Amino acid sequence: MRGDIPIGIGNLSSLVMLSMRGNQLSGSIPASLRRLGNLQALFLTDNKLRGYIPYQLCQLDNLAYLFLSSNQLYGSIPSCLGNLTASLRYLSLASNSLSSTIPSTFWRLAYILYVNLSSNYLIGHLSQDIGNLKVVTEVDLSNNNLSGILPSTIGGLRDLVNLPLANNNLEGHIPSSFDGLLSLQLLDLSRNNLSGVIPKSLEALLLLKYMDVSFNRLQGEIPTGGPKRNVEVAEEATSLPQLLWRRVSHVELLRGTNGFNENNLLGSGGFGSVYKGTLSDGIDVAVKVFSLQIEGVFKSFDRECEMLSNIRHRNLIKIISCCSEIDFKALVLDYMPNGSLEKWLYSQNSLNILQRLNVMIDAASALEYLHHGYSIPIVHCDMKPSNILLDDDMVAHVADFGIAKLLDGGDSITQTMTLATIGYMAPEYGLEGMVSTRGDVYSFGILVMETFTRRKPTDEMFGGEMNIKQWIAKSLVLPDAKIDEVVDANLLGIGTEQEDDDHVRKRDCMSAIMRLALTCCAESPEGRISMKEVVATLNKIKTKFLKDAAAGRRGVLLNRPLVQQRFN
Structure with a gap:
């Protein structure tokens, strides 16, 4: 959905939950939401909303869930949020452009369970009053500009499970009182200005699974006692973090x-x-x-x-x-026991439609995170089947960041002389070395085409005026062309004993996927969609495919003789 949130939405006075996440809503958050007195959950995550967070949200006395992350909101955190002590339990304002300090009233939220203010531009010191959040399980303040010392009162948060504070300007020592974080599983203090030694008292954290203190100014010995078997601890280093619980030599x-x-x-x-x-x-x-x-x-x-x-x-x-x-x-x-996507595509035991679609969703989700979920956009620059690895559960993992680029300094585009793989790189990359997140989108489109056609973009059939994009485009627009002629025959069962009656469903799915791939591969970077849109579209295609498949199975069952139904 696009456009502004209508002011009239405040007339839905009986509304208990409002979820409009994952759209392209723009404009500001309407102050009329204050009239939704029964509202318990507001989800506006992952849109293009701008402006300030309206203080009128503080008038929603029953609000337990407030998720406004991944928008373009700016200004300060409303100080009146601290008035929602009785109701507010889950709050995420991450990945916006919020500035100023965290208001002192914020720490009144004594019963809040989850706080995520990461990836903003928050400044100032962390208040000792953070210790008031007695039942909180996660506090994510990473990727901001927070400064000052770590409050010792954090050690009193006995239920805290995750504490990411990475990439700030925090200084001073790691408080020995952190040994009171008895439920802690993740502690990320990397990329700050911390000094002194790592307290030996942290050996008392029996549930700790991951601890990263790299890129600080720490010194002295690393605590070796305690249950370090499952703990990854990154040491102080000038250039490369290393895991101290396991000296890999x-x-x-x-x-x-x-x-x-x-x-x-x-x-x-x-x-x-x-x-x-x-x-x-x-x-x-x-x-x-x-x-x-x-x-x-x-x-x-x-x-x-x-x-x-x-x-x-x-x-x-x-x-x-x-x-x-x-x-x-x-x-x-x-170690990825199922190897690369390339191995599966060109082996005899190939993947079916749903498996390939799941792999594409996984790969797209990784790129979405690199482009939009990290403090500085990262361009992978080399998306191809050999760089997508599959674990035990066939979950895909994007690998090989050897030529990846950081778009730092607020730039959306940079220039490089490093060449990616022929056939997958965007035109502006190959000709001018221009790198942007839209270049990854192009490569992903080619990846999708190869995954469902089982044809490499450098296949000998492509040459002269014909390339894989044109080949697929013709299958979608010409009256006498069919998607069957380009899609991997193994997917449709054409000419095999597995050929079935649901070709229409499969063809529709393949056509939708190929149209998406062509949109990703627009010649101009401005004409390509974002990876957020790619992920959303792939999930919609998958949902429709599964829904149509379920409906087809019900239809077959209803048309069978009653005796046959019983035996099935």
Whole structure:
């Protein structure tokens, strides 16, 4: 949905929940919402809303859920939100342009359970009154401009599970009182100005699974006691974070990969090779070894370390550690037992429509996070099937950030001489080296085409005036052309014993997917949609496909003889 939220929405006086998330609503949040006296939940996340957060929302005495994240809101956090002590339980104002300080009245919300103010421009010191949030389970203040010392009162938040405070200007010591965070599972203090030592008292945090204190000014010994088996702790470093609970050394990697034996080789790329390995604690990993004689490899190694250590998403490959020595550099990554999408596309046991659609949704979700969910937009620059890896559950993870680019300084476009893979790169990238998030959108469109046609953009059938985009476009617009002629025959069951009666449903799904892919591959960057829109469209296509399939099965069942129905 586009346009403004109508002022008349305030007339729906009996409304209990209002959810308009994931649209393209613009304009301001109407003050008329104050008339929704029964409203308990307001979800306006992921739109294009602008302006201030209206103080009239503070008049909604029954409001328990307030989610306004991923919009273009600016100004300050209304101080009157602290008046909703009796009702407000979940609050997210993340990924906006809110500035100023966090109002002192905010810390009156003694019964709030979830607070997310991340990825804004908030300034000032964290108040000791944060300790008033006695029952809160998550406080995310990462990616702001907060300064001052860490309040010792945080240690009294016994129910706190997640505390991301990364990428601020916090200083001073890590309070020893943090040993009171008995429920804590994640503590991210990276990219601040913290000094001193890591308190030994943190060994008392029995549930802690992840702790990152990299890129600070910490010193001294690392606490070694306590249940560190499942804890990842990133140490202070000038350039590369390393995981302290597991010293991955060159020798251990040699041992774990049987001397980087060819039998353990998973694949090779532009900057090196990837091997399967097993660490001393029995964990299977993928070890990406960089070929140091290749020009630009040191920059690529540093970039991947920086990118992968700072971004976290279920559809991005996870870095476990890195090994950096004078004559050896490697990344230790999560092992993906089902290999790459490329392997599945060109093997005999190929994927069905729903499996391929799920992989595309996973990959699109990863790109959406890189473009819109991180404090600085990241352009992957090399989306292709070999860089999409599948785990045990066939969940896709985007990998290989060797030529990725940060669009820092508020720029939406930058220029580079690094070339991506022929056939997948956007025209403006190949001709002028112009990099933007829209270039990733183009590559994703080509990826979608290859995934459902099982034809590479560099296939020998494409040459001269014909390319994969034109080939697919003709199948959608010419009267005598059919989508069957371009889609992988394995998906429709054409000419096989599996050919069934639901071709219309499958063709409709394929046509919708290919139209989306063509929209992604518009010649002009301005003509391409965003990855937010791509994710939303793919999910709608999937929902319709499953709904039509269910309706088809019901229709078949109703048309069968009664006796046959009973046996089924």
